[in-house]
Amino acid sequence: MMRTRPLKVALLGCGVVGSEVARIMTTHADDLTARIGAPVELAGVAVRRPSKVREGIDPALITTDATALVKRGDIDVVIEVIGGIEPARSLITTAFEHGASVVSANKALLAQDGAALHAAAEAHGRDLYYEAAVAGAIPLIRPLRESLAGDKVNRVLGIVNGTTNFILDKMDSTGAGYQEALDEATALGYAEADPTADVEGFDAAAKAAILAGIAFHTRVRLDDVYREGMTEVTAADFASAKEMGCTIKLLAICERAADGASVTARVHPAMIPLSHPLASVRGAYNAVFVESEAAGQLMFYGPGAGGAPTASAVLGDLVAVCRNLRGGATGPGESAYAALPVSPMGEVVTRYHISLDVADKPGVLAQVATVFAEHGVSIDTVRQQGKDGEASLVVVTHRASDAALTGTVAALRSLDTVRGVASIMRVEGE
Known part of the structure; x- marks a missing residue:
């Protein structure tokens, strides 16, 4: 009735x-x-x-x-x-x-x-x-669990927190530092008095868990999501990104492994090419890029809060x-039939941008290159600048596992000629 x-x-x-x-x-x-x-x-x-x-x-x-x-x-x-x-x-x-x-x-x-x-x-x-x-307001859950129910989703890549996108966009467009951009976001009402949940990635990680669960028909909890905040992103990182034709976004990334046997979910800052659709998402807006087997590439865009x-x-x-x-009916409930394992962050494979402060003397580049080779991380490009005994090296790698990169960085820190690892940034969307 x-x-x-x-x-x-x-x-x-x-x-x-x-x-x-x-x-x-x-x-x-x-x-x-x-x-x-x-x-x-x-x-x-x-x-x-x-x-x-x-x-x-x-x-x-x-x-x-x-x-x-x-x-x-x-x-x-x-x-x-x-x-x-x-x-x-x-x-x-x-x-x-x-x-x-x-x-x-x-x-x-x-x-x-x-x-x-x-x-x-x-x-x-x-x-x-x-x-x-x-x-x-962005229709996303329903398309994933209903419109794409007959498809196989392989990747969900998105900007899912408007506060962090506003801050990073302001840093990119004006050259402002992190604190200056955060202060403006707070004054405009985009950031809470305590912005920790946003800027440390907790908010985005919760959303990544939900998206991964629906996209891959697998139970993914918040504890399964690797998380890094964006408080350490600097104006120098944006300068390096621009030299590579990239910008920086805090991304939620949910992926199915190449063999389809596992999934990963992670949140962290990343460089993405200016040619990628997510690079043009400005201000406090959100956007999510979905890659599926039959439908191909889809992007959902709009206000993510308010x-x-x-x-x-x-x-x-x-x-x-x-x-x-x-x-007298009910809609779609949980779909977790796939029950795929969630792989640890160490198994994630991507490219990396590493900035090193080093001594400005002969042989340093060779030492650094040897460390990368010993850990199986292939170098794509190197940029070097030096003055008055101080130098910086910017290394961009080919694709490597996160575990291999972690081992490489630990070994670099042990070198006498490496004064410090200024920043490590993943490169996505290529």
Whole structure:
């Protein structure tokens, strides 16, 4: 039987995203009804500070008891936008137990406990949708798990954090240092007062875990993702990148091994050629480049954060879940049948850009080259500059394993003629 009664929605969290979700549900109520085939009714809003004025929301809907709200039994869909692990995890599982489907934007929770949440949704015959958890308004989760369900995805390469992209873009375009660019991002509201989750790559790593899991039909947890932040990227790194015809981006990279027997997921700064589509992604925008066997190369681009863009993704999921409820069905759940192992970072193969501070005297280049050869890392190009007894060497390698490069760098540091390893940067997208 088709359901014609109003579908009741509980909203957990009413901050930047939650308030936009409530606003759009109100202002677009007629359109949502037409698209779903039944009205959607905001039945309750759980918040921490009930005294705060929330324009456009009936005060009678406000509650501080989120658990009681999701236990009501008449709630059809719970929208979770509070973030974090707890109480979000308990509230979502309680919602399933009491008959509600869930729409979430909680990347951290999904990256850590996605398998358990999917199992709970399946056990109770309910939906778990989370388009807003990765890349804000950009349609990405649904294309990967639905549009490309018949294809074989081999690689997902993307800029999935707008704060870091803004900072790196500012460093690239103006020559600013990291701290100066971060201060501007903070002043403009792109960076939090504590930007650690963004600039140290934790946010991007959670998104990489989600993307890898969906793309490769394999459970990938946050702990499986190799992570490096971007706080050590310097203006000198950008100068070197420009000499190579590259720029620098903080990338989330999820790859299937060449033999198809394993996968890797990693987040770190990398140089990419200016000819690559991701190189032109500016400001606080996100973009994800997908490479699949049949469809070829696809790129998804747009605003990756913010109240209205993220709410757009939440509402898209709400419509999909409500349509499923009306039809008595559920959408796609977890697909982890491949169960591929996640390889360690040491097995990743790529190119490297290494900058060394060395003594300016004969034989240094030969010593350095010998170390690379002894560790099986082939040198592509070398650039040398020297003055007053000090010199710098910039070495760009051919493709080599991360383990081989790590061994090479350790040996270089032991040379008397090497004063220091100024920077190590991976080169991607070629």
